[in-house]
Amino acid sequence: MKKICASLMIVFFTVHLSAQDKTVGNLKSESSREIKKDPNDTIPKTWKAGGLYNLNFNQAALSNWSAGGDKSSVSLATFLNLHAYYKKGKRAWDNTLDLAYGVVNTTSLGTRKSDDRIDLLSKYGYDIGKHWYASMLFNFRSQFSKGYAYPDGKPKQTTSDFLAPAYILLSPGLNYKPNDQFSFFVSPLTARWVIVKNDSLASVGAFGVDSGKNSRFEFGAFASISYNKKISSSAVYTGRLDLFSNYLHNPQNISLYWTNILAVKISKVLSMSLTVNMIYDNDIKSVNSDGTLGGPKPQLQELFGLGLAVKL
Numbered sequence: 001m002k003k004i005c006a007s008l009m010i011v012f013f014t015v016h017l018s019a020q021d022k023t024v025g026n027l028k029s030e031s032s033r034e035i036k037k038d039p040n041d042t043i044p045k046t047w048k049a050g051g052l053y054n055l056n057f058n059q060a061a062l063s064n065w066s067a068g069g070d071k072s073s074v075s076l077a078t079f080l081n082l083h084a085y086y087k088k089g090k091r092a093w094d095n096t097l098d099l100a101y102g103v104v105n106t107t108s109l110g111t112r113k114s115d116d117r118i119d120l121l122s123k124y125g126y127d128i129g130k131h132w133y134a135s136m137l138f139n140f141r142s143q144f145s146k147g148y149a150y151p152d153g154k155p156k157q158t159t160s161d162f163l164a165p166a167y168i169l170l171s172p173g174l175n176y177k178p179n180d181q182f183s184f185f186v187s188p189l190t191a192r193w194v195i196v197k198n199d200s201l202a203s204v205g206a207f208g209v210d211s212g213k214n215s216r217f218e219f220g221a222f223a224s225i226s227y228n229k230k231i232s233s234s235a236v237y238t239g240r241l242d243l244f245s246n247y248l249h250n251p252q253n254i255s256l257y258w259t260n261i262l263a264v265k266i267s268k269v270l271s272m273s274l275t276v277n278m279i280y281d282n283d284i285k286s287v288n289s290d291g292t293l294g295g296p297k298p299q300l301q302e303l304f305g306l307g308l309a310v311k312l
Contacts (some may be wrong), residue, residue, distance in 0.1 A: 051082035052263070054273055056307035070107040077102030077115055077305055079273070082312070090127035101144055102303070115303060116143040123185065125175050135175040137185055137224070142166035151291030159287060164198035165207040169244075171222045183226040190222035192244060194283075208283025220246040234265040253282035271309030277301040
């Protein structure tokens with residue numbers, strides 16, 4: 001009986017060890033296999049989105065200051081840039097949104113705007129070869145709140161408002177885009193609507209609308225050049241130039257909209273920005289120092305800011 005039990009125990013351990021060796025061998029065999037990822041399991045990334053938020057704040061207070069100046073001043077400026085780019089096969093869709101607003105308050109001047117901008121640009125294209133795209137461009141530009149002129153010794157005068165003006169542009173054309181930095185769009189057939197929702201401005205025919213009307217349709221040629229360049233690891237330049245000629249009224253007068261932004265990153269949350277903008281439109285009249293209307297003039301804006309920056 002003892003011999004039978006001993007024999008059974010020997011057989012059991014032999015079978016158990018053999019099974020262990022086989023299991024270890026299978027594991028080694030499995031681990032030595034090359035793991036291949038099924039390409040169908042990964043969805044290609046077709047969207048690239050991001051943005052930048054910038055906030056600048058300045059404050060000053062003076063008391064018996066011999067050098068002179070206002071008793072107090074406060075300024076606040078904020079800027080938000082968002083972008084979303086789509087690319088799949090021969091199709092590309094670029095979208096950008098710029099929102100900006102700034103105010104300055106001083107003891108002698110009160111509260112005045114220093115910046116006010118809404119600018120949405122959307123451009124869809126189909127690659128037809130050699131960096132050219134058959135494209136459709138949409139652009140909307142306006143502002144958030146009322147703007148004023150401040151004639152000498154007279155009450156302030158309203159010169160603009162939300163949707164006064166607003167520009168809506170729809171343009172089929174060709175877009176040349178050799179790389180991600182440069183883009184040149186041109187269209188000989190472009191529709192543009194000028195909107196003036198403020199009735200007091202519309203009544204005097206502001207921004208080229210017929211007196212008493214709130215909108216004007218224009219048809220002409222349009223061109224847009226966009227350029228962005230990473231100057232260094234901490235500095236980026238972005239520029240855009242839009243040109244429009246209205247076939248229906250004085251086509252020789254070219255409307256110009258030019259923006260330039262230089263952003264320099266100082267630290268993770270601190271940045272410096274320099275913005276220089278220029279607008280010229282023959283339908284926008286200037287306001288003289290005595291409050292009377294003058295002829296069209298180039299509109300220039302320069303903004304320098306140092307403050308909080310958040311990359312999205």
